Amino acid sequence: DTAVSQTPKYLVTQMGNDKSIKCEQNLGHDTMYWYKQDSKKFLKIMFSYNNKELIINETVPNRFSPKSPDKAHLNLHINSLELGDSAVYFCASSQVNPGRRVNSPLHFGNGTRLTVT
Amino acid sequence: EDKVVQSPLSLVVHEGDTVTLNCSYEVTNFRSLLWYKQEKKAPTFLFMLTSSGIEKKSGRLSSILDKKELFSILNITATQTGDSAVYLCAWNGNNRKLIWGLGTSLAVNP
Numbered sequence: 296d297t298a299v300s301q302t303p304k305y306l307v308t309q310m311g312n313d314k315s316i317k318c319e320q321n322l323g324h325d326t327m328y329w330y331k332q333d334s335k336k337f338l339k340i341m342f343s344y345n346n347k348e349l350i351i352n353e354t355v356p357n358r359f360s361p362k363s364p365d366k367a368h369l370n371l372h373i374n375s376l377e378l379g380d381s382a383v384y385f386c387a388s389s390q391v392n393p394g395r396r397v398n399s400p401l402h403f404g405n406g407t408r409l410t411v412t
Numbered sequence: 413e414d415k416v417v418q419s420p421l422s423l424v425v426h427e428g429d430t431v432t433l434n435c436s437y438e439v440t441n442f443r444s445l446l447w448y449k450q451e452k453k454a455p456t457f458l459f460m461l462t463s464s465g466i467e468k469k470s471g472r473l474s475s476i477l478d479k480k481e482l483f484s485i486l487n488i489t490a491t492q493t494g495d496s497a498v499y500l501c502a503w504n505g506n507n508r509k510l511i512w513g514l515g516t517s518l519a520v521n522p
Binding site for chain 2: 335
């Protein structure tokens, strides 16, 4: 029944490693997002895909690479992890309505807490 | 630069108190303002506001938007310990990004 699910919930790894976080939504939404939330709880968008097309690509190191095999999945791969990458990463989805003024609210996954040691 | 400012940053109250959380925004091309509640996990959606002066209610929570003065408030009446959370507001503009405030951390003591 989970609407937006991401795995793993926790990820502890060493600097320099490569890791992936997976996200799936069963809401039928056409747009998915990756957000990074730092220790001060500030949510910062990283990427957004609409129907498998990258539409938002914020100033994020190119060590971060999103991949959307279909509109229900958006994975995040991180190369050469650094200490500063430690944060909670949230996946989210929404329905974007072209031509309408307002999109649907975001639905968030439960987050992946990444700790880089 | 578009931004969303929330106040206060943190608040401690006793059960039964009423609280008002503020969200002001300086943005171009306003489309909607959203309120979320975040406990230990994911932010959960509370309200979406698009029109000025129309109050939205859900139980003890209510919210209203003032597009002229560029702010929104979230009211919680008869607070309970379960209301303890970070309350986030976000603005949805022309592009598909949400601009988030830093949140108000609310602690409700028994």
